[in-house]
Amino acid sequence: MNLQFMLFILINGLSQGMVLFIIASGLSLVFGVLRVINFAHGSLYMIGAFMAFSLSSLFAGKTLFAFLMLMLLVPPGVAILGLGLEVSLFRRIYRKEHLLQLLLTYSLVLILDGLTRLIWGGQIRNVPRPEVLAGSLDLFGLYFPSYNLFLLIVGPLLAAGLWVLLYRSRAGNYIRAAVTYPEMLGALGVNVPRVMTWTFMLGCFLAGLGGVFMSALANIDLSIGMERIIECFAVVVIGGLGSVGGAMLGSLIIGVGVAFIQIYFSRMALVFPYVIMALVLIIRPWGLFGKPER
């Protein structure tokens, strides 16, 4: 194993972490701000991926433009679905006991998966990568998928955008205030339920965006939601609830960790995310970037 190959593995692991980050950041936000363990986040991500599939066959082209259109149209679509869910269901379970939340969000998983099956069927679908991102680049004499490099650029940009939104904008101030002092925020004349609705929609937006990116990375079917959501929970626990930076760090730890463990102890890679999660829960239960509960 030479140094070039090690670097190759490192960069590959980072790019794997990016997809995870995009989905997990939405989960973390909803988890952190609304205190809801949203199992259905995975289903929303899956619906985003299927929407991307439908739209891409509409555009019927492998142009970068068509892919940008997916990125522009699908996440708001999922966010609008999220709006409906928030208004009709989720706002009734904020700050209720976790068992109730689990029951509701898990039954939502079943309903959304059933609807997805009705609309798109059980077949495996795929979205073509845009022509410019479909090939490979030369990385230390090895082939590296251009699309993964694209993810490596988009991920941090998205993280930066989220950070600006949360820490440098008025909306972000409200969202963060709603986490800790919702009563005070309400007393100051801010419409707290609306802040929560927006936050939930933002989470759904990110799920949808994750779906778009995943649809061109892998094939999609009815099982991708459940498969990814568990990993995302690990990321959120490792990074800390509600922390975008934490979601980024958690995703990168898992992405890079799995990439290397895969090479040396292939059979151990599956358990790696959960071992790290367990370690974090023992040493720092509030997560690497999280804050201890009040």
Next chain:
Amino acid sequence: MKKMVIRLFGIAVVITALMGIVPAEQVLADEVIKIGWIADMGGIAASFYKSQKDGIEMFIEETNATGGFMGKKLELVIRDADLKADVGANLARELILNEKCEYLIGPTSSAVALAATKVAKEFKKIIFFHTSNTEKLTTTDFHPYMFQVVPNTGIEGRGIAYFLAQKPYKNYGYIGLDYAYGHDQHDAFKESLLKTNPNAKITVEVWPKTGESNYGSYIPTLMAQNPEVIYSSLWGGALSTFIKQAAPYGLFKKTTLSSLYDLDMLRAMGQEMPENLMGYTRCPFYAVDTPQMKAFVDKFSKKFNDWPADWAIMAYDGLLALKKAVDTAGSTDSEKVSKALDGLKWTSLRGERYIRAEDHMANVGIYVGVTAKDPKFKDFLVLKDVVEVPAEKVWMSVDEIKAQRAKNPQ
């Protein structure tokens, strides 16, 4: 108010009248033979289900048009086992007891098949497997009422190894999902490969979990050992996902991937399928050159405006054998028909075939070839230079089967 009562009364009369008609039809339906199909409709099996359904329904339509089985019309009853073994067993029971099905057709999942075959055995009803193919069905879990018309895991694993071992490759990689089927294939493949080519070595093995959609960390692991061939027991959606992700890593520039390239999988890949991969399939309509297949493909493509996938053909072939056996036995009774199926010779779409009496395995081999573009098929690649590895070359010998059964008595 009074009007409403009258209206309600009217509705009640109509409903009763309608209910009266139904039993009248059921009297007519006595002359019907029911075939119960324990299907796997969703998930990774979804596209298989559609193909199987087309093949089965076409057979039933044709057979009914020419007098059915011994003058009795065929009727298909479908249930979804959803790839779950316990559900499959319950459904098999329900199909036999409530629906009074005389024959059963098996599912896609081998786990469901193993559960359903036990029920068929218990009630002494014929069960046909056309897609699920664990070798256990014909060895340890064998019973006189089960029949297999799809190359089983042993024929596949040993068949592809037999084929590859003739090539000069030494450095092999393996990728398979971490469950029974993946391990069965691996063991059959490894054993046969090392027997035929002692110089060969499997230098890297990776075992993604079932349902994995992202192979991004497995691909570099395979690359690290530079294998000349990777044998994969991935199938359907898992396989197309893997290929799609591995291509931009340049994996197929240095390495060939040997795997199950059935029509549904090739269609799912479309033009993204890499050329020159050496793989196999269970029954390719485009490479089987028999007049029966030609006629079948013509009819099928006219009817469904689609090509018949392996799954449609194998399901159809199994039913052809069943029909021949019913005619031979002169009865539709499972007991008598199963006797007729013992060693039955029939004209399948794949040509003249027989069912080996000792294990009820049809002599169906795998078809190996190299992926290539074909001007006849715009939307997908097919296998080129296809040859069949005959089942007789690689299937388990009767002695071996007996030894297996002795080791695992039922």
